[in-house]
Amino acid sequence: MMKIEVFRNAKWLIPLFGTLLCVFISCDSNEGAVDAIPSPLNNVKIENIQGGTIFTYDTPKESDVILITAEYPTDDGGKQIQRFDIAKHSFSFTLSKLSPQKRFVELYTVNKYGNRSETVEMEIEPILPYAVTYLREVLNTLTVNAIANGIQIDFSNSEAKKIFFNISYKDNSGTWIDYGQKPSSSEQQGSIEILELPYAEFNIYLSDSEQEKSGTKSFSVTPIINKMYVYGEVILAGKLENAGWRKEWAEIMEKKATGNFELLVYNHKENGEFLFISSRGADAVIYGKEGENGIKKNSEEKFIIPEKGYHKIIFNPTDITYSTVKVDPADPIKENVWIWGEGFVEITTAWNVYGGVKMDKHRENPNLFIKTITRNLSTFPPPAFRLSDGTITFNWKEKLDLDDFASHSFVLGNEGEGYAVIPGNQGEEYVVIIDLQINKGVVVKKNE
Structure with a gap:
């Protein structure tokens, strides 16, 4: 009877044993699947x-x-x-x-x-996409020519697709820089002008709206020089004895019909030095001396004018050379010159000027007149002045705000409304310098 009872009590163990056996078999099967390595691709x-x-x-x-x-x-x-x-x-x-x-x-x-x-x-080895093939065909039609202060790109786009021009250029330091814009065109025959890029070396590649790209093509041009300045001691506003000074000074040259640039300067000391620069800004390209009469871009070796006196400086932008010519000055145009206007005082007397202040003639240059003045008024409008010999007014060719200290031309006679505005604040000292030989005048701020 005891054996029968034990057997009856053990019946419930049979399902449990079966369950455990199934779990064991299943786990063993999953472990094999987890480690299985799939077959490689076949018949590729x-x-x-x-x-x-x-x-x-x-x-x-x-x-x-x-x-x-x-x-x-x-x-x-x-x-x-x-x-x-x-x-x-x-x-x-x-x-x-x-x-x-x-x-x-x-x-x-x-x-x-x-x-x-x-x-x-x-x-x-994929086949070249048609879009790329077409962009390369257009790229091969490109021509790049220099224009004033930039370049002109001419191209042929027979299918009139919209094409983007991706441009980089080598700056004055030799660094390649991406042009900030991507001009585009859908013209069959077109031209694009890119201004403010007076450089010589360019890389251009083309792209489309799907970002397909052509290869890159390099171009070299000779920049057209539309402006040139003389920078140094030989010019009117250079350092004159006890007259005032400018750390940086550049006088713009006059472009002649021949294409050359010319500037008449007064060399106030022996071996006066100067350089050519392309602008008064921070992006100015410097042209210094190379050889006897040659000019080299980015060179800071200065040109020398040995003799005192008036000289004409000539810059040839075609073959990049220069020359200087000694000029005999005319007889002094005037013996006496006055500054007249209101809003400033003569530094030596400190009285308000309404009728005029007589300027001092330079002891070596009979055409050069100098006077130190102080701005007296801080109210609006700012002080202004003209020049006169007592009978004839020297009129500036335009109304001038001399806050940038640039020199400007004037003409003799009573016609016109040109006058010069005195820059700065009340009490600041300035030197007015005029040269009647070259009909130019400047305002130079004195040393602090």
Whole structure:
């Protein structure tokens, strides 16, 4: 009876044992699946197309394969990895946006457990896209010519597609800089002017709205020089004895019908020095001496005028040379010159000026007159002055705000309304310098 009772009580153990056996068998089966390596792609074929390659293959037999992965080198030496869902790409996929060069692509499958198959390596060589071919055709039609302060790009665009011009240039320090804008055009025959780029070397490539690109083409031009300045001691506003000074001074040259630039200067000391510069701004290109009469861009070796007196400086922008010619001055035009106006005082007497202050004639240059004045009024409008010999007014050719200390021309006679505005604040001292030989005058701020 005891044996029968034990057997009856053990009946409930049979289902439990069966359950444990099933769990054990199932776990052992899953462990094998997790470690399984999927089969590699089989029967892989390629078709090179414009800008890419089509890959075809037999559909993987394993049901747990979820991805096909392609790895290949990029044009800049990196690596690109693309993954394709097997549900959407069971027998083919396409790589696109590729340049037309040979490269090897590594293919492998990945199952749902993250295991990858052995690699299948295929060599591809995509065909150049038509868009790139067309951009290169347009690029080959480009011509680049210098215009005043920039370049003009001429091109032929037979299909009238919208094309973007990507431009870089070499600046005065030799650094390549991307031009901040991307001009575009849809003209069949067109021209684009790029201003504010007075440089000689350019790189240009073309692109379209789909970001396809042509190759890069280099261009060299001879910049057209439309303005030139003389910078140094030999000019009117250079350092004169006890007269005032400017750390940086540039006098604009006059462009003649011959294309040359000329400037009449007064060399107030022996071996006066100067340079040519392209502007008064921070972007100025410096032209210094090279050889006997040559000029070199970005050279700071100064030109020398040995003799005192008046000299004409001539700059030839065609062959980039210069010359100087000694000029005998005319007889002094005037013996006495007055500054007249209101709003300033003579520094030596400190009285308000309404009728005029007599200027001092320079002891070496009979055409040069100098006077130190102080701004007296701080109210609006600012003080202004003209010049006179007592009977004839010297009229400035335009109303001048001399806050930038630029020199300006004037004419003799009573016609016109030109006057000079005194810059700065009340109490500041300025030196007025005029040269009647070259009909120019300046205001120079005195040393602090």
